[in-house]
Amino acid sequence: MSFFVKLVIILILIGTSSFFSMSEISLAASRKIKLQRMADEGNERAVKVLKLQEDPGNYFTVVQIGLNAVAILAGIVGDGILNPYVLKILNEIFPSGGHLNHTIAFLSSFIFVTGGFIEFADLIPKRLAMIYSEEIATSFVRPMLFFVKLFKPMVFVFNGIANIILKILKTPEKRNEAITYDDIFAVVDAGAQAGVVQQKEHHLIENIFELEQRWVSSAMTTRDEIIYFTLDESEESIKEKIANYPHSKFLVCENDIDSVYGYVDSKDILPRILKGELSGLQNIKEITLKNLLIIPNTLTLSEVLDRFNERTSDFAIILNEYAHVVGLITLNDVVSTLMGDVVDTLQEEYIIKRGENSWLIDGITPIEDVKKVLDIEIFPEEDTYETIAGFMMYMLKSIPKKAAMIKYESYTFEVVDVDNYKVDQLLVTKDMVQQKLLEPIEEEK
Incomplete structure (x- = not known):
């Protein structure tokens, strides 16, 4: 076999090995979120890549079959490909070189073939596959699926043995694709470092997930800070409280703070004060008493937000296990917690x-x-x-x-x-x- 034929075969083998290397790395490095977006846009090949990521066993088996077969063939074809030419040059320069010349000629062939495979079948293809993961994975998925079918008997044997060994080692055969809070935080942090996500947006996203972890008591107005009216509250006292504490809503109680009755809007009381028609809260029904949302102190801020949405309310009283009022929370309190680091x-x-x-x-x-x-x-x-x-x-x-x-x-x-x-x-x-x-x-x- 001539030098030119061997060189062509080696170049073909390098290209084949490069194909399998890029197929392997691109599938492993492809981001599921980006592939899902491509699939939603109608890219059928992205759908196939997503399915392969869920069960990549057969795919990687074909990759390994291809890489090992190419490596063996390269070793056979490339064995001594440069020996005659290097040996001839060495014998002319060092006529008495003998075995040393043969050794140098052999090493030259080995370095030439091995270096070509390392550079052009491994390093460059794999770096390209890491950079353009999704593009390469979707481009190579169809030919790789063809090879999966072509080598199906061999895949069945090798993959079956691998599955048995994994079961013995009690190792899951599929990777866990569940996304955790830490994964999302890592993506957001990376986006912030890259400048894609602004600092305020970064804090806002973190605060959204903190709503799941914060208890309602972390954002409430505590019991001793609640300003409330009683049913027998005097007109002067009502005016004084509204003047000193200009809240939009006030809790109404029968006698003390633990005997909750409802709440009123300041806008319902103020017109009566201005007209001189308010003589206390005895005729509370005429002042449009609001139904009060009462929640336990065991809820998170996220759950409180859900309660507000269900009741279309923005005002709630918090009770402990003894039915004592421990605090008050409004929709604005939850929003303030959410926007805390932003504003x-x-x-x-x-x-x-x-x-x-x-x-x-x-x-x-x-x-x-x-x-x-x-x-x-x-x-x-x-x-x-x-x-x-x-x-x-x-x-x-x-x-x-x-x-x-x-x-x-x-x-x-x-x-x-x-x-x-x-x-x-x-x-x-x-x-x-x-x-x-x-x-x-x-x-x-």
Whole structure:
């Protein structure tokens, strides 16, 4: 067989090996989301690639059959392809070279064939397949499906043996395609780093998923901050509360906050005040009392949002297991949590940065917001409390007093203000002192 014929055969084998290499890498690297979008646009080949990704066993078996067969043929055809020509040159230059000349000629042929396959059948094709994964996968899927049918008997044998071994090792035969929150966060982070997703959009997407993890109590108005009317509320008291607390809605109770009756809109009361027709809430039916949405304190913010949508309401009272009112939440509270990092209102209200490594934090600040600002991954037993004040109580194992202090991670948490056993404010400082390891110096004797 002449040198030219061997060279043509080797080039064909390199092309064949390149085809199988690109087929293998492109299928593995193709993004399911992009393929699904291509399939939705009517690309039938993308549909076939998606099916192959669900069960790629036969596909990869054909790839390995092709790659190994090509490698064996390349070894046979390429064996000594350059030997006569290199040996002739060496014998002319080094007539007494003998066995050394033969060894150099053999290595030259080996490096020529192996280097050609490494460069043009592996490295370049696989890098191209990683860059243009979906395009190459959809282009090669039909010929690869033809080879799957062509080598069906061999595929059946090899794939069957592989399946048996995987079962013995108790390894799943198919990969898990379920997308987790971490996967989505990773994609969003990558988009933010690439500049595709803006910083505000990045925070907004993270906050959307946090609604599933945050309890309703993290965004509610607490019991002691609720402004409410009673049925026997005087006209002067109603006017004073509306003037001092210009809310759009007010809770109405029979006697105290735990005897919830309903709520009223300020727009229904204000006209009567202006006309001098309001003489209390005894005739409450004439003031259009609203049906109140009552929810348990065991719901997440996502579930609260669903309740608002079901009832077409934007105002709810939160009860604990003893049917006591623990707080109040509105649709605006949920939206504020969702948009917190975007509009920066939450941080301005509850967390004030005093310096480069110092923060003044309100005691009722949700622990999730503190984690974000301080860049703390997790607090100890954080499922047992909801606010930074709760964290202090958990760590101190007592009701916090002024000047009470604890250290966690690289931060110092100090209570600076307490009002009737309630932690109003904490001072958080980051400890920047680094411990230095001192190596003992031996004195020369």
